[in-house]
Amino acid sequence: MSQHSLGDDVSIANVAAVAGVSTATVSRVLSGRRRKDDDLSRRVRAAAKQLNYSVNYAASALRSAKTNSIGLIVPELNNSLYSSLTQAIEPAVNHAGKQLILGIGSTAAEQEQRIRLVLSHRVDALIIIPVETEFIVPFLETVAKQIPVVQLLSQTYSNKLDWVGISETTVMQIIADHLSTAGARSVAYIGSSTDDLDGMTLFTAFHMQMTVSGLSTYTEWIHFTQESVDSGYRIMQKILSDHSFYPESVICSDGLTAVGVYRACAAAGLSVPEEIKIAVLHDSALCENGTFESVSFTSVQLPWDRIAAEAVTLVAAEQERKSWLPSRRELEPELIIRKSTVVSS
Template sequence: MSQNSLGSEVSIANVAAVAGVSTATVSRVLSGRRRKDDDLSRRVRQAAKQLNYSVNYAASALRSDVTNSIGLIVPELKNAMYSSVVQAIEPAVNAQGKQLILGIGSTADEQEKRIRLGISHRADGLIIIPVETESVVHFLEDVAEQIPVVQLLSQTYSNKLDWVGINETTVMQIIADHLSTAGARSVAYIGSSTNELDGMSLFTAFHMQMTVSGLSTYTEWIHFTAEGIDFGFQIMQGILSQHNFYPESVICADGLTAVGAFRACKDAGLEVPGDIKIAVLQDSEICRDGAFNAPSFTSVQLPWKRMAREAMTLVSAEHERKSWLPSRRELEPVLMIRDSTVVSS
C-alpha cells in the first residue's frame, strides 16, 4: 500500500509512533536527509516497512534542503501580547543562526495562506499563535507531519501538536487572590475583544475565577475594547456613572487602558489604590514606569524569553530524539505588585 504523508490511512505519525521518535525525525530518515545509520534510523525504516508506508517523494523533495529559517505566524502586531511574542522569538531564532520568516494573519484563511507561503519558502519549522484554533487544527496537524509545528499561547485543541503557553486560569487566580488580600470585594473588567481567541479565554477564566475568589461583579462592569487610553477612560467613566456605588478594583487588558481607567477615577474624585485598585493582565514599560502621570500598575509578567527558548527547542530541526508524543509546556506567570493596588502604610 503506497501512502502519501498527508491525510492517508497510514501516516508519518503512525510510523513515528511505532518507532518511538518524532515525525520530523521520520521525515529526515526516509527522505535521506539524516545520514546516520544508527539504531534510531533503523527503527524508523523498520517501522515504515512494518506499516507498508512509502514516502511521498514529491513532498519530500520540497524538504530536501535545510534553509535555517523558522516561520512565525501571529494574528496581528498591534496587540501588545503578540508583539511581545515577536520581540522574544526573533533573538531566540537569531541565537541559533536561523532566519525568522514573519507572517501576519487575523483569520484562519489568512493564516493558512501564510503557512503555505512558509512551506513554499521551505521553512525548517513553524511557530504559530492560531486564530479560530478549531478551524485550523487539522491543517496544522497535516503540516506537522512535514515540518515541526509549535503552537503558542492559545488553548490547544490537538493532541498531536507541541504547545508552549500559560494557563489563563492561573493568570486570573493570582490577580484575584491579590486583589482580595488587598481588601477589594468587587471587581470590574475591561478586557480585549472576545473576537480574539486569547481575549475570550481570559474572560472565561475571569468569570470562573472571580466566582471562586468571592469577588462580586456586575454585567455593567464588564466591557471589551481595543487598547488605548481614550477607550479605558470612556469605559471606566461609564462604569462609575451607572450606580451610586463603584467597583473596589478593576482588571484592565493592558497598560494604556489602565492609564485611561486611572484618569477616569481621578476625574471622579476617587483615589487609586485607596478607593479603587487597578491590575493589568500583561506587564509592560507603562506598567513598570508609571507613565502619563499614572502610578505604576500591578500586572502579570509573562515569561516571554523562556517561552521563546522552549518553542525553539521544540521546533528545532536538529531536535531528533524528541518523543513521538507531543510536548505541552505550561509556564508560570508572575504577579508584579506595584503602587496601583497597594496602599502605602
C-alpha cells in the same frame, strides 16, 4: 555548508583559524547544529563577527534539505502581547543560527495564507499563535505531518500539536487573589475581544476565579475593547456613571487601557489605589513606569524569553525526532505588585 562574507572575501577557514577550531566546528556552530553555548561556541561566533562573516542560508538550502529558517505566524503586532512575544522570538531564533520569517494574520483564512507563503520558502518549522482555532487547527495538523509545529500562549483542543505557554487560569488566579488580599470586594473587567481563543480563555478564567476569590461583579462592569487609552477612559467613565456604587478594583487587559481607567477615576474624584485598585493582565514598560499623570500598575509578567527559548528548542528537537505524543510545556507567570493596588502605610 556554503557561506559568504559581508565585507572582504573571508572563508570558513579564516574563521576557524581565528577561533582556533576546525572548519567543521565552525560549520556546526554557525548553522545551529551545535547547541552548546560554551566557550568554544562563543569563540566561533566572536571570530565570525570580527571577520564580518555570515551564513548564506539560501545557498546552504540548495545543498541541504534544511533551510535553517523558522516561520512565525502572529495575529497582529499592534497588540502588546503579540509584539512582546515576537521581540523575544527573534533573538532566540538568531541565537540558534536560524532565520525568522514572519507572517501576520488576524483570521484563520489570513493565517492559512501566511502559512502557505512561509512554507513556500521551505521553512524547517513553524511557530504560531493561532486564531479561530476551530478553523485553523485542522490545517495546522496537516502541516505538522511535514514539519514541526509549535503553538504558543493558548492551548488548542488538538492532541497532535506541541504547545508552549502559560495558563490563563493561573494569570487570573494570581491577580484575583492579590486584589482580594489587598482588600477589594468587587471587580470590573475590561478585556480584549472574545473573538480569539486568548480573549475567550481569559474571560472564562475571570468568571471562575471571581467565585473562588470571593470578588463580586456585575454584567454592566464587564466590557471588551481594543487596547487604547481612550477606550479605557470611556468604558470606566460609563461604569462609574451608570451606578450609585462602583467596583473596588478593575482588571484591565493591557497598560494603555489601564491608563484610561486611571484617568476616568481621577476625573471622577476617586483615588487609586485607596478607593479603586487597578491590575493589568500582561506586564509592559507602561505598567512598570506609569505616566506623568498615572501610577505604575500591578501586572502579570510573562516569561517571554523562556517561552521563546522553549519553542525554538522544541522545534529543533522535533526536527530530529518526532514523538507521537505532543509536548506541552507550561511556564509560570509572576505577579509584579506596584502602586496601583497597594495603599501606602
